[in-house]
Ligand SMILES: [Zn+2]
């Protein structure tokens with residue numbers, strides 16, 4: 287294909303997305319109004335399935351419960367590029383978009399990703415565009431990016447319905463990405479100055495702890511001396527963790543935080559059992575290890591002081607995000623071409639804001655990008671995180687991802703092949719699955 291032909295195809299794709307603007311934004315808003323947390327996105331999943339089928343796709347459903355995949359095949363064989371969208375919401379009951387019954391709310395803007403993915407699928411479905419591709423586009427709709435409701439997910443694991451606790455982790459295990467060579471998605475954000483997009487940067491790795499304190503219940507008024515207070519044990523552990531903070535190195539970007547998800551059952555009884563959920567984040571899985579060891583010592587300290595016992599279940603969390611520079615540059619160039627020269631901020635490769643994503647896990651096995659569309663107000667995961675600019679959140683990402691796919695897979699997929707030949711993945715999918723399995727463990731400590 288000549289550059290002029292690519293320009294014409296891109297123009298056609300942009301016209302098609304422009305023509306679908308209202309419909310794509312409506313799709314995103316429909317998902318917003320049906321927030322569902324990870325692995326429970328049944329209504330959202332059914333809606334996206336219907337929308338993809340209306341475009342003529344055969345949709346594989348029920349992957350990792352609610353995930354889906356639909357493949358668009360180019361005229362010539364070649365690499366497969368995945369365009370990803372995340373299905374799940376958070377639990378933010380005070381958010382204006384919260385489901386009054388469940389408290390679920392799209393306080394991370396994942397609904398915008400669904401609209402953007404449908405935009406790419408709409409544009410590339412046109413036969414001239416499809417025929418220009420040497421390779422395939424896999425639309426992968428992933429459940430459960432937010433690493434929450436751990437106890438519920440552990441129950442699904444115990445039933446054999448899941449092994450890993452996030453959507454992309456589980457889809458890697460199930461082989462959904464086995465025929466995929468590279469992947470992209472766009473997440474919304476609030477910030478990045480005035481520019482529409484930011485590309486680059488990394489994210490933190492993490493690990494999760496389910497910490498169960500077992501004490502002894504007894505009458506809190508009549509027989510406090512007969513009880514062993516599991517809540518006090520957990521609170522002492524939390525104090526120990528806070529004392530530990532001064533040992534963290536800034537270069538490790540450590541974040542340690544937790545919640546008490548069961549603090550006891552009745553105020554008039556000494557709490558006999560308490561569940562603390564902890565999270566340890568740092569710049570890499572390796573950096574987490576020595577910090578997690580110290581945190582586990584803090585959990586034990588609480589048990590030792592009170593004479594309770596503690597069980598610490600370690601759950602494999604996310605890996606740090608490693609973004610591919612070639613794909614990143616293509617995305618940024620297309621963003622500037624479509625939106626203007628001041629539309630992109632480039633973030634330094636190792637800069638992290640402290641959060642985590644399971645795109646990090648995918649980035650250990652293939653080249654990926656995870657740019658941000660600065661389209662929201664408020665604070666991510668907060669009650670006030672709202673998409674203000676749907677053109678930026680849905681339409682612009684659809685256009686830029688489509689243009690990026692056209693460049694990667696057009697012209698005999700030369701750019702995709704070059705990207706792949708230069709890319710050295712940190713591990714294979716098989717090695718990833720083995721490593722994640724090894725990161726799960728359970729230890730108990732009983733000082734009595
Ligand atoms: Zn989030």
Ligand SMILES: [Zn+2]
Pocket residue numbers: 394395396431473
């Ligand atoms: Zn998110």
